[in-house]
Structures are given as structure tokens and as C-alpha cells.
Amino acid sequence: MPLNASAEAKATAEQTISVLQGGHYSWQKGWLKRIPGIYARLLNYLVPYTKTVIAAMFFMVITALTSSMIAVLMGKLTDQGFYAKDVSALWWAPAALIAVALLQGGSTFGSSYLLQKVSQQVLLKIRCEMFEKEIRWPAANYQKYTSGIVMSKYINEASTALGGAAQLLTTIVRDSLQLVALLGLLIWHDWKLTLVTLVVAPLIAVILRWVNKKTKKYGLQTQTALGNMMNTVLEAYQGQRIIKIYDAYEKEQTRFRGVNELLYKLSMRMQAVTAAGTPLTQFVTMAGVSIVVIVALLQAQAGHLTLGDFITFLSALLLLMNPVKKLSALNGSVARISAAAESLFTTMDEATEKDPGNMELPRLLGGVRFEHVGYRYAGAGRQALTDVSFDVKPGETIAFVGASGAGKTTLINLVPRFWQPTEGEIYFDGIPQSTVTLKSLRQQIALVSQDVVLFDDTIAANIAYGMENVSEEDIKQAADAAYLTPFIRELPEGLNSPVGPAGQKLSGGQKQRISIARALLKNAPILLLDEATSALDTESEKYIQLSLDRLMKGRTTFVVAHRLSTIMGADKIVVIKEGRICEMGRHEELLAKKGAYAHLYNIQFVQKPTEDKIQSA
Ligand SMILES: Nc1ncnc2c1ncn2[C@@H]1O[C@H](COP(=O)(O)OP(=O)(O)OP(=O)(O)O)[C@@H](O)[C@H]1O
Ligand SMILES: [Mg+2]
Known part of the structure; x- marks a missing residue:
């Protein structure tokens, strides 16, 4: 060819x-x-x-x-x-x-x-x-x-x-x-009669192929149109408040009618093809059969063929x-x-x-050291983190502050190796992160993030998530330490009440306390805490703060801090600016410096930001 x-x-x-x-x-x-x-x-x-x-x-x-x-x-x-x-x-x-x-x-x-x-x-x-x-x-x-x-x-x-x-x-x-x-x-x-038949066979095949091709084409177009229709219904469902407030009934109806009219046209075309295909095939078949009959009759008359x-x-x-x-x-x-x-x-x-390390990390005391750590997201134009070095002693709390996009979350995500540092090394009790297995590393780390993840299961199962051989007593203790007991006591099924898909049946504060109980039960030497930015009501806030204090006690804690109390209680505050450490120290020291931290502190905590400040920032 x-x-x-x-x-x-x-x-x-x-x-x-x-x-x-x-x-x-x-x-x-x-x-x-x-x-x-x-x-x-x-x-x-x-x-x-x-x-x-x-x-x-x-x-x-x-x-x-x-x-x-x-x-x-x-x-x-x-x-x-x-x-x-x-x-x-x-x-x-x-x-x-x-x-x-x-x-x-x-x-x-x-x-x-x-x-x-x-x-x-x-x-x-x-x-x-x-x-x-x-x-x-x-x-x-x-x-x-x-x-x-x-x-x-x-x-x-x-x-x-x-x-x-x-x-x-x-x-x-x-x-x-x-x-x-x-x-x-x-x-x-x-065989002679067969030869006659074979003349018609390709014709039938051609018709069938045509029908097939058209059916498939319209079939796929119909699927897309069906998808669009469902999407329109779904959007209108989710956006019902917006439709009401903007009086967009007509607009949505027109959109829906348009999608449906297309669907109608496609269905009719499909019907036409399949409806035409069958009689067309039958016609050709019959034409073929007629030829066969003629030839057969001729042969029968000559005495070559029985009925x-x-x-x-x-x-x-x-x-x-x-x-x-x-x-x-x-x-x-x-x-x-x-x-x-x-x-x-x-x-x-x-x-x-990738999990190239082969050493099993023993139970840690909790010392963590960053040495010239850098990170660049794949395909990103610039480094998200550059030359980050610091040392945290076991049980200390280190708080990270900085503007939005400075690199705080990125830094926290490097600790359990969700992202692998592109430069430098992180040491745990002096052991390089790259030499240990991911499993043994992550066993030492508990995570409380601002967007709490709950699974469609009971409260108890969510608290004990991923842990084996946990007694009900342990779960109760963890729930109690996270100030969940009064809330759980009111539920008919107590700890065994379902939380609903993604924890829908719970309030924001309840979900957060469940995730704190989960971290308490894990009892890991290192804690990662991405504090919620959204303010909860003061009552809920108080209990969350109290349970967090319990959780942080005796653990090395990395916290992206938004609460003043967390920052003031930290052993070390790291100010990050465009992926680099620009200041590091305790609250009072940094305030006295009157540098970046003092500026952040002023706009975040001392006075509410005014329009002017936001615009000039
Ligand atoms: N998954 C990602 N892929 C590519 N770039 C990312 C990714 N996540 C973050 N970045 C970029 O890295 C930089 C640091 O982001 P990071 O999320 O660490 O900021 P942050 O300090 O936590 O900000 P915020 O206070 O708003 O949460 C930003 O410029 C961001 O655009
Ligand atoms: Mg962040």
C-alpha cells in the first residue's frame, strides 16, 4: 500500500x-x-x-x-x-x-x-x-x-x-x-443460487452501515443534548434564589426550551433514519429474494431443485x-x-x-528542622517557597503569618510530604524526610484543616477514622476533650448518629470539633493546624479554642494562624513574604522591631482594615 x-x-x-x-x-x-x-x-x-x-x-x-x-x-x-x-x-x-x-x-x-x-x-x-x-x-x-x-x-x-x-x-x-x-x-x-444472492448482500450491508453511522451520530448528539438539558435543570435548581431575585424566569425558560427543541429535532432525525432503515432493508432483501425465486423456479422447472x-x-x-x-x-x-x-x-x-525512603521512622519526640527548603509547583513561573530554614523543638508551637498567597499553606503541606521539597531537606528528630517511608512519616502527623473533611458515617466512625482497635471509651474521651459531649448527649443515637454526606447534618463548629477529636485520638507528636479564617460565634469559638489548646499541648504544632491568641501563645512566629522568611521571633520581639509583623498585626488585629488601607495595600 x-x-x-x-x-x-x-x-x-x-x-x-x-x-x-x-x-x-x-x-x-x-x-x-x-x-x-x-x-x-x-x-x-x-x-x-x-x-x-x-x-x-x-x-x-x-x-x-x-x-x-x-x-x-x-x-x-x-x-x-x-x-x-x-x-x-x-x-x-x-x-x-x-x-x-x-x-x-x-x-x-x-x-x-x-x-x-x-x-x-x-x-x-x-x-x-x-x-x-x-x-x-x-x-x-x-x-x-x-x-x-x-x-x-x-x-x-x-x-x-x-x-x-x-x-x-x-x-x-x-x-x-x-x-x-x-x-x-x-x-x-x-452454489449457483448462492452466487445470485451474494450480488444483493453488499447492497444490504451498505444500507445497514448507513443506518448505523447515522444512528451513532445522532445518538451521540442526543446524549450531549440530554446532558445539556439535565445541566439546565440542575443549574436552575441550584440557582433558584438567584433566578428569583433577578426575575430571570423568562430567561431560564427560553434556555430550557432551546435545549429541548434541539433534543426533539435530534430524536426525530434518529427516528427517521431507523424508521427508513428497516423497510429499506426489507425492500432490498425482497428484491434479492425475488431474483432467487426466479432463478430457483427456473431450476425447479428443469427438475434440479426440490421444494x-x-x-x-x-x-x-x-x-x-x-x-x-x-x-x-x-x-x-x-x-x-x-x-x-x-x-x-x-x-x-x-x-x-513516590515513596523512595525505606527507613521506618520511630515514634518522634517532635523536633523539626527545615534546611534551605524551596518549592516550586510544577509548571509555575516562580518559586512558591525559597530558602526556608528554621528549627522547632519538640512540643513547641510555630506560627506562620503573612499575606494571602505568601506560601503558608504550601509550607505546611511539605511537612507530611504532600508536596516534595524541590530544594533542601526537612529533618525530623534529625532524620532526613527523604529517607523515611511516607507511611511512617504520616503516622506521626495529625492534621486539622479549615475545611473539615467528614465521611458519610457515624460520629464515632469519623472520630476514629483510619485508626484500628479503638475502644468506645477512647472515642468518648476524645469527644469529651473536644467539648462535644453536651452536643452528642442530645442526639438520640449519641456517638452512633450519622453525620450525613460530607457531614451536612452538622454545623461548622461541630464539624471542626469532630476533626479536633479525631486528631486528639491519633495522638501524633506533630500537629498541623490550618486555622479557620471565618469567625464563628464567640461561644463556639471559645470551645474550639479550648479544645485546640488541649490538642496542641505536648505536640510540635505548625499553625497557620489567624487568631491573635494562637499567635501570642506561639513559641516562634515566622513571617513569610513572597515565599521567603522575612522575620522570625516571639510576638513581643517582633512587635518591637516595627517591621513586617508589626504592620500585619496592626491591620489584622488592632484596627479593622479601612477602605483606604485595603486600596493602598
Ligand atoms: N496547587 C498549586 N499549584 C500551583 N500553584 C499553587 C498551588 N497552590 C498554591 N499555589 C501558588 O503558590 C503560592 C503560595 O500559595 P499558598 O496557598 O501557600 O498561600 P497562602 O500563604 O496559604 O495564602 P492564603 O493565606 O490565602 O491561604 C501562591 O502564589 C499560589 O498561587
Ligand atoms: Mg493558605
């Missing part, structure tokens, strides 16, 4: 695919080359189920053969029952027909059931593998993929790939076998329609499956977090 011809074929194929997929999947050049790899990988998942797959294929062979049997039976019945008026046909014909029907039904059930079983098991396995990988990703990956895209992989891509693969296997094995068996029967019966032969031939011809239909849709499903599988495997091939 000349070079440009193959390149052209590839380009056309790529175009077709991207149209089929509505641009949903990201296509890279050379995907055709990768198809065998993708299929090899999918097939690899079948290895443990080899026996089941072989059994399913065995059933498919039976199904394929039964259609030929039906054609043969019809012929025999005509010859012996009608032509020769053989009385025995009265019992064997219905018996044989019922037997074949049972065989066909049974084998179809067997193959579908077994294949579904395998594909559902593989689906389960792939989903679990993907999840297992996904929760171990490095932090950067969660920014790379939106949650919506990842969700669609679990739902759409996973089932498209596996449901499609099962269907594909059926088509390849059963329908092609059926085609071969029926064609064989035709040729064996009358039974003719019936067998005709039945086989009509039975051929179904496998032809399935096989002509083959290339579409191949494209869909490889697209979905590639999308799945790309995500599954994402590397998990």
Missing part, C-alpha cells in the same frame, strides 16, 4: 472516531497502532476466566449452528411432510422444531449469562484497581483531572469498554460463525440477515471500545505517589 494511502486511511479513521465520540475522548496521533495493545490488555483480564469464556464460546457455537438446523428442518419438513405426505412428519417435525428452539434458547441464555458474569467481574476488578490507584496519586494529579472526568471514567468508560467487549466477542464468535454456517449451507445446497431444498435455501437466506446486521456494526463498536479502554488505561497508568 502506498504510504500516503495508509496515512489517508488513518486520518479518515481518526476523523470518524472523533465524530463518533463527539470529541469526548482526547485522541492522539497513532492511536490505531495502539489498538492491539489495548485489546491485549483487556484480554489479559479474561485470563482468570478462561474456562468460563470457553464455555460461553461453546454455547455461541451451538446457537450459531441451530439457525442452520432450523433452515434444514424447514426443508425436510416441506419435502417429507407436504410433498411425500409422510405421516411420521406429524410427530418428528414439531418435536425437532421444539428441540432446536430449546437448544437455541438454552445456548443463548448460557452464553449471555456467562459473558455477563465475566464482564461484570472484570468491571468490578478494573474499577477497584482504578480506585486503588487513584487514592494513592500524588497531589498534583487531583488538579490534573477534574472530579467530573474521573467520575465519568468509573461510570461511562468502564461500562462502555466492558459491556462493549462482551458484545464484541459475541459478534465475532457467534455471528460470524452463524454467517459461515448459513453461507456454507447455502453453497452446499446450491424442500428451496425452502431450506430461503430460510437460510432470511436467517442470514441478523448476523450480517451485527457484523456490519462491528467497526463502530471496535472504535467505541478502544476509545473507552484507552481513556481508562491512561488513568490507571498514572503513577502513584
Whole structure:
């Protein structure tokens, strides 16, 4: 094949695919080359189920053969029952027909059931593998993929790939076998007549392909339109207050009508294609059958063909329609499956977090030292942190202050190695962070962040999250120390009350105290605290402060501080400016310096910022 011809074929194929997929999947050049790899990988998942797959294929062979049997039976019945008026046909014909029907039904059930079983098991396995990988990703990956895209992989891509693969296997094995068996029967019966038939066959294939192509195109467009409709409903639902306050009823209705009208048009086009496809195919089929009938009649008159032969031939011809239909849709499903599988495997091939250290960190006293630590986010133009060095003694509290975007959160995230320092090293009791395992490092660290994460479970389970062999007494103590007891006592189910999805049933302050109880129970030597900026009511604030004081006691605490009391109580205050340490010391010392800290202190705590100050800042 000349070079440009193959390149052209590839380009056309790529175009077709991207149209089929509505641009949903990201296509890279050379995907055709990768198809065998993708299929090899999918097939690899079948290895443990080899026996089941072989059994399913065995059933498919039976199904394929039964259609030929039906054609043969019809012929025999005509010859012996009608032509020769053989009385025995009265019992064997219905018996044989019922037997074949049972065989066909049974084998179809067997193959579908077994294949579904395998594909559902593989689906389960792939989903679990993907999840297992996904929760171990490095932090950067969660920014790379939106949650919506990842969700669609679990739902759409996973089932498209596996449901499609099962269907594909059926088509390849059963329908092609059926085609071969029926064609064989035709040729064996009358090769000349078969030749006549084969003239019409391509015509039918062309019509079916056209119908398929159009259906797929409108099908995908319909899916997008459906998505848009749901999105419009969802947005109107979430934005109901905005719609009311801006009197936007008309606007939303027009938008919704527009989306729906498109959906209507697409559905009608789809209907037109499928509605036209069936009679069109029937017409061509009948045209073919007419030719066959003419030729057959001519042959019969010459005495070459019995009525039974003719019936067998005709039945086989009509039975051929179904496998032809399935096989002509083959290339579409191949494209869909490889697209979905590639999308799945790309995500599954994402590397998990690097964990090169092999030393198990022993229980720490809590000394932490930063030495010339720098960090630059991948792809960022400038350093987020530069040359950060400080030393915290066990049990001390170190507070970080600075303007928004200065690098405080980044610094805190380096301690459990959520991000890996790009320069310098962090030492824990003198042990370099890069030499220890992530697991043993993170065991020593508790985290209380401003956006509390709760799971859809009970209060007790949320407090004991990730900890094994925790007694109810321990949980009660932690809850009590976090001043949760009065609140829990009022709940009918106490500690075992559900918190709702993402803790929806709780107030902001209650959620925060649960996360403090969780950190208390973990009893780690190092505590990371990203204080909430939003002010809670003073009562709640008081209890949170009290429980935090308990939590910080005896632990090395890194705190991004927004409360004056936390800062004043800190052993060391680090002022960060554009990723660098610009001042460090205790509250009084830094105030006396009248530098950056004194300035921050003045605008944040001494007087509320005025319009002027914000504008000049
Ligand atoms: N995931 C990220 N990817 C790329 N850049 C980031 C990322 N997170 C933060 N940055 C950048 O790094 C710098 C420091 O951000 P950081 O979140 O550490 O600031 P911060 O001091 O915690 O600010 P704030 O007080 O507003 O929380 C900012 O310039 C920010 O844009
Ligand atoms: Mg921050």
C-alpha cells in the first residue's frame, strides 16, 4: 500500500472516531497502532476466566449452528411432510422444531449469562484497581483531572469498554460463525443460487452501515443534548434564589426550551433514519429474494431443485440477515471500545505517589528542622517557597503569618510530604524526610484543616477514622476533650448518629470539633493546624479554642494562624513574604522591631482594615 494511502486511511479513521465520540475522548496521533495493545490488555483480564469464556464460546457455537438446523428442518419438513405426505412428519417435525428452539434458547441464555458474569467481574476488578490507584496519586494529579472526568471514567468508560467487549466477542464468535454456517449451507445446497444472492448482500450491508453511522451520530448528539438539558435543570435548581431575585424566569425558560427543541429535532432525525432503515432493508432483501425465486423456479422447472431444498435455501437466506446486521456494526463498536479502554488505561497508568525512603521512622519526640527548603509547583513561573530554614523543638508551637498567597499553606503541606521539597531537606528528630517511608512519616502527623473533611458515617466512625482497635471509651474521651459531649448527649443515637454526606447534618463548629477529636485520638507528636479564617460565634469559638489548646499541648504544632491568641501563645512566629522568611521571633520581639509583623498585626488585629488601607495595600 502506498504510504500516503495508509496515512489517508488513518486520518479518515481518526476523523470518524472523533465524530463518533463527539470529541469526548482526547485522541492522539497513532492511536490505531495502539489498538492491539489495548485489546491485549483487556484480554489479559479474561485470563482468570478462561474456562468460563470457553464455555460461553461453546454455547455461541451451538446457537450459531441451530439457525442452520432450523433452515434444514424447514426443508425436510416441506419435502417429507407436504410433498411425500409422510405421516411420521406429524410427530418428528414439531418435536425437532421444539428441540432446536430449546437448544437455541438454552445456548443463548448460557452464553449471555456467562459473558455477563465475566464482564461484570472484570468491571468490578478494573474499577477497584482504578480506585486503588487513584487514592494513592500524588497531589498534583487531583488538579490534573477534574472530579467530573474521573467520575465519568468509573461510570461511562468502564461500562462502555466492558459491556462493549462482551458484545464484541459475541459478534465475532457467534455471528460470524452463524454467517459461515448459513453461507456454507447455502453453497452446499446450491452454489449457483448462492452466487445470485451474494450480488444483493453488499447492497444490504451498505444500507445497514448507513443506518448505523447515522444512528451513532445522532445518538451521540442526543446524549450531549440530554446532558445539556439535565445541566439546565440542575443549574436552575441550584440557582433558584438567584433566578428569583433577578426575575430571570423568562430567561431560564427560553434556555430550557432551546435545549429541548434541539433534543426533539435530534430524536426525530434518529427516528427517521431507523424508521427508513428497516423497510429499506426489507425492500432490498425482497428484491434479492425475488431474483432467487426466479432463478430457483427456473431450476425447479428443469427438475434440479426440490421444494424442500428451496425452502431450506430461503430460510437460510432470511436467517442470514441478523448476523450480517451485527457484523456490519462491528467497526463502530471496535472504535467505541478502544476509545473507552484507552481513556481508562491512561488513568490507571498514572503513577502513584513516590515513596523512595525505606527507613521506618520511630515514634518522634517532635523536633523539626527545615534546611534551605524551596518549592516550586510544577509548571509555575516562580518559586512558591525559597530558602526556608528554621528549627522547632519538640512540643513547641510555630506560627506562620503573612499575606494571602505568601506560601503558608504550601509550607505546611511539605511537612507530611504532600508536596516534595524541590530544594533542601526537612529533618525530623534529625532524620532526613527523604529517607523515611511516607507511611511512617504520616503516622506521626495529625492534621486539622479549615475545611473539615467528614465521611458519610457515624460520629464515632469519623472520630476514629483510619485508626484500628479503638475502644468506645477512647472515642468518648476524645469527644469529651473536644467539648462535644453536651452536643452528642442530645442526639438520640449519641456517638452512633450519622453525620450525613460530607457531614451536612452538622454545623461548622461541630464539624471542626469532630476533626479536633479525631486528631486528639491519633495522638501524633506533630500537629498541623490550618486555622479557620471565618469567625464563628464567640461561644463556639471559645470551645474550639479550648479544645485546640488541649490538642496542641505536648505536640510540635505548625499553625497557620489567624487568631491573635494562637499567635501570642506561639513559641516562634515566622513571617513569610513572597515565599521567603522575612522575620522570625516571639510576638513581643517582633512587635518591637516595627517591621513586617508589626504592620500585619496592626491591620489584622488592632484596627479593622479601612477602605483606604485595603486600596493602598
Ligand atoms: N496547587 C498549586 N499549584 C500551583 N500553584 C499553587 C498551588 N497552590 C498554591 N499555589 C501558588 O503558590 C503560592 C503560595 O500559595 P499558598 O496557598 O501557600 O498561600 P497562602 O500563604 O496559604 O495564602 P492564603 O493565606 O490565602 O491561604 C501562591 O502564589 C499560589 O498561587
Ligand atoms: Mg493558605
